[in-house]
Amino acid sequence: MRDASADRREDVARTKGVEDHEAGLFTKLIFWWTKRRYGHVLLSTRIRANHPKLLALAELMSRYTSSPGALSPKLKELVQLKVAAMVGCPF
Numbered sequence: 001m002r003d004a005s006a007d008r009r010e011d012v013a014r015t016k017g018v019e020d021h022e023a024g025l026f027t028k029l030i031f032w033w034t035k036r037r038y039g040h041v042l043l044s045t046r047i048r049a050n051h052p053k054l055l056a057l058a059e060l061m062s063r064y065t066s067s068p069g070a071l072s073p074k075l076k077e078l079v080q081l082k083v084a085a086m087v088g089c090p091f
Contacts, residue, residue: 017046026052030059 020041023031027049031041048055064070071079083089 015047015050017043018049019046023049024052027055030055033059 018027020028020031030045030049034041034045045055045058048058065076
């Protein structure tokens with residue numbers, strides 16, 4: 001007997017991320033930087049790459065917030081907890 005919620009999940013359209021062979025020069029640069037930082041290209045980065053302006057702005061924000069001294073460690077932790085609570089992350 002199949003779960004009805006599993007059937008609904010299969011019907012949901014998912015956004016596809018940009019693959020390495022589809023990426024332009026700027027996107028490949030961002031992919032390289034992300035791979036260097038995290039060890040692999042994050043799915044969120046691949047999805048943002050569908051819109052280059054969004055990708056550029058998100059990367060700038062990420063660099064600013066992760067730079068030393070930009071935000072206090074306590075504030076970073078509070079922001080992460082708040083965002084996790086807002087999106088319903090089960091932690």
